[in-house]
Amino acid sequence: MSRIPEASAELRRAESLIRSIPDHPKPGVLFRDITPLLADAAALRATAEALVAPFAGRFDAVAGVEARGFLLAGAAAIASGAGLIPVRKAGKLPRPAAAEDYALEYGTATVEAHDDLPGGTRVLLLDDVLATGGTLVASRRLLERLGYEVAGVSVLFEIDGLGGRETIGDPALHTVFRS
Numbered sequence: 001m002s003r004i005p006e007a008s009a010e011l012r013r014a015e016s017l018i019r020s021i022p023d024h025p026k027p028g029v030l031f032r033d034i035t036p037l038l039a040d041a042a043a044l045r046a047t048a049e050a051l052v053a054p055f056a057g058r059f060d061a062v063a064g065v066e067a068r069g070f071l072l073a074g075a076a077a078i079a080s081g082a083g084l085i086p087v088r089k090a091g092k093l094p095r096p097a098a099a100e101d102y103a104l105e106y107g108t109a110t111v112e113a114h115d116d117l118p119g120g121t122r123v124l125l126l127d128d129v130l131a132t133g134g135t136l137v138a139s140r141r142l143l144e145r146l147g148y149e150v151a152g153v154s155v156l157f158e159i160d161g162l163g164g165r166e167t168i169g170d171p172a173l174h175t176v177f178r179s
């Protein structure tokens with residue numbers, strides 16, 4: 001169900017392109033696969049715009065979380081005229097300025113980022129899926145440690161029942177779709 005009451009027909013069609021795969025990457029996980037949505041030009045544009053619309057004029061850059069968050073963040077940055085900060089998994093950046101560890105529905109990981117923009121830059125944090133919230137909490141902490149002002153958190157698909165919204169605990173959390 002879309003969280004935007006007046007969701008455009010395009011956005012509703014985009015939602016229908018998210019594929020659910022049982023037991024991936026391990027038994028018991030219902031994996032939400034956004035690749036069919038990404039492959040559809042109109043759906044990709046509609047979702048990139050829906051991710052940033054509630055925050056219009058309130059951010060200077062978007063931050064996307066590796067790997068799927070990068071795909072949406074690139075599109076959202078172009079759609080909104082913002083810069084892009086890659087929040088990368090450990091060991092990929094040549095000179096990370098900060099790192100944060102976190103737990104996932106199916107493992108553990110570390111995120112890192114550079115500090116290429118000035119302190120106080122307003123950053124909108126983006127990702128494809130909100131599950132337990134561990135990735136976004138760690139990413140938000142990471143951006144704050146780098147001196148950025150996190151203007152909001154925006155996610156394409158919120159999975160109910162895993163406590164992600166409560167873990168993030170941010171009134172400025174926007175999710176386009178949920179189930």
Ligand SMILES: O=P(O)(O)OC[C@H]1O[C@H](OP(=O)(O)OP(=O)(O)O)[C@H](O)[C@@H]1O
Pocket residue numbers: 065066067068069103104105109127128129130131132133134135136164
């Ligand atoms: O709310 P959480 O429980 O933290 O889970 C959500 C995160 O899990 C997935 O990333 P994953 O680490 O699987 O990496 P990928 O984007 O490289 O596939 C997804 O893209 C989110 O970043």
Ligand SMILES: Nc1ncnc2[nH]cnc12
Pocket residue numbers: 029030031032033105129131132159
């Ligand atoms: N169920 C799920 N589907 C897609 N991405 C995820 N990240 C964490 N849980 C996920």
